[in-house]
Amino acid sequence: MTATATPEAPAEVDLGGEARSRRADWGFRTLVTAAGLTVLAVLGLILVTTSLRAAPAFQDEGVFGFITGTRWAPNDDVFGTFPMLYGTLVTSLIAMVIAVPVSIGIALFITEVAHRRSRKYIVTVIDLLATVPSVVFGLVAVLVVVPAITPAYQWFADLVAPVPGLNAIFDESNTGRNYITASLVLAIMAIPIITSIAREVFATVPETDKQAAYALGATRWEMVKGAILPHSFGGLVGASMLGLGRAMGETIAVALVIGGSVSIAANLFEPGNTMAAIIAQQWGESSGLHQDALIAIGVELFAITVIINFLARVVVRRAEIKMKGAHS
């Protein structure tokens, strides 16, 4: 591009830029790359710093003993966290049993049933549900729902008392702060995230598939069953796992309604505890090894949620690629 051509060509145009400009480009590139790398740095730092701090607690019990031990007695320096792991799994799995079908229903309503105008209102409702801070859900649950719902638990326990099996799971209890209440709160908090991903998944179902189902004479429900659900199965599994990860990590709302007893009870109407909730409940009065043990629970929780989230993302992405591959 140097000016060697005809005489009437304009004076030399410098497209290479000066060295300073080139340095600015390099500097900008370094800056944004560093910003991108902070994500990896933060995740790495979380793992390293908290693990180092938690090491004494892990050493005290052994990693295996820490995870599987059933006795939690900070005053005796005994730290077994299995009751909390149990509580976390029970509450978040029950929450998913409630939230996943409801979320799929809402997503179907939004994509298939609702008219354009009502669709907007429903989406707003779900978005609003997502913006309510978890501590406010906890506040309403502990001061309004718990007193109101305790008689209902009592009634249900009496109802299933003659049924073997069920009467062990839903037994008498004198408190409304228990696994079930925590599960209900978690379910409500998980609904917005599962719904939003389920909607994205349903949006990838090809219009031609739906129209084909209708053309064969299918009713709407048969179309949903035959065209939408099979197509979206992988994505829905991923969405449920994301909701599960979110539910397992939820802290404050659960801390307010779970009751806070460290025990393993089959009776879902009895108080329990979860990994995240016990950290919030006991943090203020903890020090020394007790505090290290709480941080160790955090490390365990971090590992579990990262694995679940990672798998969920892989599942969702794979499902997306499969759909795009089949219909592009």
Added chain:
Amino acid sequence: MTSLNTAPDLTGRNLSKRRAFANRTATILIGLCVLIAALPLVLVAWEVVTRGGSALSLGFLTEEIPRNYRTEGPGMGPAILGTLAITGMAALIAIPIGVLGAVYLNEYGKNRPLARFIRTMADVMTGVPSIVMGLFIYVAYVLVIGEKVGFGGSLALACLMLPIVIRSAEEMLRLVPDELRQASAGLGARKWRTTMSVVLPSASSGITSGALLAVARAAGETAPIIVTVGLTYIYKPDLFYGENTTLAAQIYRNATQPFAASQERAWGAALTLIAIVFLFTVVSRIIASRFAIDKR
């Protein structure tokens, strides 16, 4: 032409009873799901507005927090200041880093393995429980400087906001048409100049809207605050000195008490917090719809 003189029946009136019944039941159940989701929202809104409304007053918004749970009367001023200051500082940290990170992902990294890995890990990071972020900052910052301060809460909230800002900003950068980048390059602008003066400005409304949503989410966080920030009853505008407090932390603290006075303060704080979060959300929506570049 005799075989086609009856049009096919498309009304669905002649469906078998079983099929019609299944279809109607499914539609009703699906509608019921929406009600199940709307119910808690109505309950929360009703309880917070009615109970919080009676606690709210000018004094409630400005006075200091009573030291005793049983003391009747108002006071959440320091918590309101703390919420705004701690969340604001978190936004100052997370938004620039997040937007630059998004620039890397969309303008430089694209489909390279490193960029894909960062994208996945940012998604994973949105799933890290907020209490873990609190513990992380406690270990990595609070223990290092030796006291709980408001800035610790800002760092924890910034960690929570970062992946949300990155992913939403990247979505917005992706919507910027490539023609703009090519036109800018054609005028001789270098890539950093194209990014700064063409790409980012044209995506700015979307980025702002996404960032505000992240701020709204962070303002309601409780767990990292109680781990890193501590507690105070008086105004603490200096985030780098002394323990602080936020509305969310005050709700948690007062909700666990059996005294009517503290519970009333919890409801008042809840209404204030929801108002703040709602305000951010609405502003974000307005910006998103008013200044949206046309999506696809």
